[in-house]
Amino acid sequence: MLAFLLTLMLLLGIVIVLAYAERKVAAFMQDRMGPTEAGPFGSLQSVLDVLKLLQKEDIVPAAADQKLFKLAPILIFAAVFAGFAVIPFTPDLIPAGIGIGVFYLLAIISLDVVGLLMAGWGSNNKYAMLGAMRSVAQIVSYEIPAGLAILSVVMICQSLDFQEISYQQGILLNRFPGLEFETNWLFGIEALGINTTNIGGITTWNIFRAPILLVAFVIYFIASLAESNRAPFDIPEAESELVAGFHVEYSGFRFAVLFLAEYSMMVLVSLVAVILFLGSWNTPLPNLTALKFANWTTGTVGELSGILWGGFWLLSKTFVLLFLQLQIRWTYPRLRVDQLMHLCWKVLTPVALGIVLLAGIWRLLMV
C-alpha cells in the first residue's frame, strides 16, 4: 500500500513537471515564451490546469455506452500504472520485485489497448472510434518490434528481472544475490581481456556491454514513441483530422485521468528504456584508476546515499529521454497510416529480428 501511494505521488509529480516542460519546450523550440503568468515563469500552470479540469462538469454523452465509457479511463490508467510496479527506482527500492518483471510489464501494458478500444467504442462518436481503431492498430503493431528489442536485452542479460538487469549494468554487479562471481568485460567479450566489473559507469551499460543493443535501443525508442501515441506517430489523436482521437468525448476528471495515463505511458516507456539499455539507476561515470567516480556517485546500498544517487541517476536519464520525446514531437511531421505500418512491419520488425539473432550470437561470445 505504501509503495502504491509513493509511486503514485512520484508519478503525479513527474507528470506535472512533464506537462509543464512540454509546454515550455514546445514554446522555446517555436521561439515563443510558453506559460509565464501562473507562478514564477508559469511553473504553476500545469497544477492549475489539473485543478481546472477537476472542476469541470463530467459529461457523459447521452448516446454513449455508459458502462464502457465510464470504465475506460480507469482501465487505461490502471494498466499503465500497474506497469510501474516492477520498475526498480534505486538499488533496493522496487514496488514489487518479481522475477518475471519484464514479461509482466509487457503483458500488463498491453491491457491499455482494451481500455482505448472501450473508450473509442463507448463514446459513440466517429472521431473517437477512428482514433481508437488507429490507436489499437498502432500499439499492437509496435509492440512487436518493441518486444523483440526487449527480448534481445533479455537474451544478453539472461534475466526477466528488472532489478537483476539493473545490477548487471554497474559496479554493484556482485552485490546481487546469484551474481556474486560474475564479471563484466568490455563489450561483453572476455577475449578482449579488459575487466570492467569495477570500472562500472557507462562501460557496463547494456548499450556498451553489447553494442548491438544500441540498435535495439533505437528500435525500442521509436516503437515506444508509437506505443505512447507520441508524435510523429500520433495519428490516433491527430488534432487536425480527428479532433482528439479516442478521448474527444471526455471531459473533467475522466479527461484528466486519460491525460495522466498518456503522460504516465511516456514516463513508463522512458523508464523501461533507461533500465534496459542505459544502465538503469547506475551512474554514467566510470572509475578511472585513482578517481573512483563510479563509487563516489553510487552511494552505499541500503543507506540514504544509495537511494538518493540511484533515484537521481534514474530520473535524470529518464528526463533526458523524455526531453528527446518532446523534441521529436516538435520536430517531425506526423506519419501517414500506411507509412506507419510500413515502418513497423517492413523496417523495424525485420531489423529487430536480426538484432535478436545477433544478440544470441553475442551472448555466446560473452560466456
Place this chain on the structure above:
Amino acid sequence: MERSSVTRKTGFWEVVKSLLSGLQLTWRHFRNADKRRAPVPVMDDNYFNQPEGLVTLTYPYEAIPVPENGRYRLHNEIDDCIVCDLCAKICPVNCITIESVKATEEIGMTSDGTKKRLYAPVFDIDMAKCCYCGLCTTVCPTDCLTMTPVYDFAEVDIKNMIYHFTDLTPEKAEEKKQLLAKQQEEMAAAKAAALAARKQQG
C-alpha cells in the same frame, strides 16, 4: 536562365542525415531561448532585425520602442490653439468638431506669438473615426495639434474614443457666449445710436 532540377536524395544515410538536421534545428532554437529582442531605439540599425531568440513580447509589461513622430494618437495643446478651424476643414473623415466663440477681449498669446481671439467651447476629435493621416497636424498654423507616441488607447465604450480638448467648462462657455452676446448687443446699440445721431445731424 538555367534551371537545375532538385534531386531527391534517398538512401538510409541521407534519411538519417535529414532527421538529424531536423533535430539540430529545433535544438538550436531551444538553446537560443534565453535570448530576447533588445529594446533598441528606432534609429538602431537592427531595429527591424531579430536573428535569434524568443519573438514573443509580453505586451502590457514590455513594448517595442516606437518612432517619436509616428502617426499615433493626436493631442491638441489647447493653450496654443487659435481655433482657426483649418484642421477640421482638411480632415478627410470629418472627425474634428470645433465650435468657436469670439472673445470679447484679447485672450492672450500662443507660445509662438500669435494672438488668440476665439474660445473653443467644443474641440472634439473622434479617435475612432480618425484615420491617422496626419493632415490636420500639417495645416495647423501654431503647431498645437500633434501626434504622440501613444498607440494603446482602446476603450470599452466607444463614446470614450471621442477626446475633448476644450479647456472651458460648459458654464464658462455659456458665460463667454453671454459676454459676447452682451458685447454685440452693446455694439449694436452703439451702432444704432450712432446711426440715429448721424440721421439727426443729416
